[in-house]
Amino acid sequence: MDEEDLQLRARWFRQARFGMFVTWGLHAQLGRAEWVMNNEKIPVPEYEQLARTWKPRVGAARRWARLARQAGMRYIVLITKHHDGFCLFDSRLTEYNAARCAPRRDLVAEFVEACQAEGLRVGLYYSIMDWHHPDGVRCKHDEAARERFVQYTHGQVRELCTNYGKIDILWFDIPWPLTAEEGRIADLQAMIRGLQPQILINDRSGLGGDFTTPELYGTQSLSSHAAGIWEACMPFNDVSWGYAPIDRNYKSAWFVVDMLRQCAEGGGNFLLNIGPAPDGSVPRPCVKTLRAVGRWLDRYGASIYEATDPWEHCGLVTGGFTRKGSSVYFHCNRWPGREIAIGGMVNRVLEARIVGGRTLALAQRGSRLLLRGLPRRPPSSISTVIELRVEGTPRQVRGLGYVLPEGDPWA
Numbered sequence: 001m002d003e004e005d006l007q008l009r010a011r012w013f014r015q016a017r018f019g020m021f022v023t024w025g026l027h028a029q030l031g032r033a034e035w036v037m038n039n040e041k042i043p044v045p046e047y048e049q050l051a052r053t054w055k056p057r058v059g060a061a062r063r064w065a066r067l068a069r070q071a072g073m074r075y076i077v078l079i080t081k082h083h084d085g086f087c088l089f090d091s092r093l094t095e096y097n098a099a100r101c102a103p104r105r106d107l108v109a110e111f112v113e114a115c116q117a118e119g120l121r122v123g124l125y126y127s128i129m130d131w132h133h134p135d136g137v138r139c140k141h142d143e144a145a146r147e148r149f150v151q152y153t154h155g156q157v158r159e160l161c162t163n164y165g166k167i168d169i170l171w172f173d174i175p176w177p178l179t180a181e182e183g184r185i186a187d188l189q190a191m192i193r194g195l196q197p198q199i200l201i202n203d204r205s206g207l208g209g210d211f212t213t214p215e216l217y218g219t220q221s222l223s224s225h226a227a228g229i230w231e232a233c234m235p236f237n238d239v240s241w242g243y244a245p246i247d248r249n250y251k252s253a254w255f256v257v258d259m260l261r262q263c264a265e266g267g268g269n270f271l272l273n274i275g276p277a278p279d280g281s282v283p284r285p286c287v288k289t290l291r292a293v294g295r296w297l298d299r300y301g302a303s304i305y306e307a308t309d310p311w312e313h314c315g316l317v318t319g320g321f322t323r324k325g326s327s328v329y330f331h332c333n334r335w336p337g338r339e340i341a342i343g344g345m346v347n348r349v350l351e352a353r354i355v356g357g358r359t360l361a362l363a364q365r366g367s368r369l370l371l372r373g374l375p376r377r378p379p380s381s382i383s384t385v386i387e388l389r390v391e392g393t394p395r396q397v398r399g400l401g402y403v404l405p406e407g408d409p410w411a
Contacts (some may be wrong), residue, residue: 056278122167161192237249256289264307342368350390367397
């Protein structure tokens, strides 16, 4: 696999920018997130009883896919097996799956069909760590157990890569307790690429992959992830990926759009998680926020999907930036009133306009740009995008020690 091949396979991914993560499974019935079996030390026989009572509604995956499309998302990653070992797909290698237990349906097949119906790319998550499999821990010190567990893991991944048509992403998680060599991950990846030549594989199998997946829990600079192909993932509430109605601090549309902008600024994607209820319904705060984000992207999407060119710049308390060619998009998410000042602009600004709205009066003295005649109230309560068309390659510099070519000392 060479760099040119990777860039071709990842072209759609880099253009997508926004995706949905879906964490769903037996744990949803307990409502205390996806690590509940481990965190509360629930014995395997007791936890297994949940497989007899789980009865998700038909059509849940179609509702997720429709919501994702309305939100401006372009792909979805579904957890097919989390650490608790329960499979949402029909596996010949274990009876502990949705087709053989209470749901009596292949939930992954339903998911893939739903994504295809809504024109979304398909991602499948698979946890290598397994708390249910009898060899899941024993394999660390028992060679016979290790061979059985490796065969089981490789066999299930083969099922995912052969039973559902074209898969766009395989999203691994937590290879514990095996090293990449012990788990024969190189062989596993080779098998995947042979079955799905266009697939993208993430970096969590223990061997690296096509793209990296930092987990982020607050707004922060993403510049450290700007190299290569990457995707920031985040839960919708504070700490829970799976259903946890007691974790009520859901992300706002303002927050989601700001994270989208930060990811686009660094050339990365934003994968936002939902944790559906046991019946598959999405918590109402998530639905409300995602629809609001979708409406915002309908208006300002060009400043996210297309504006990902890197440039030298500084953030402001009033907002942040993305860029495409000689256009700089200023995302103003803290509205200052009738006038906005942007410092450090090295380039001559030719025009400033609110995207989808009025052209603004501008005054530029050296590196200080004033935008005047703004409406008293922001056109968008989430973030108003102002396009600045400049001469040359955009550049913004901060610091009193910098002197512009025309002699202005106020950079």
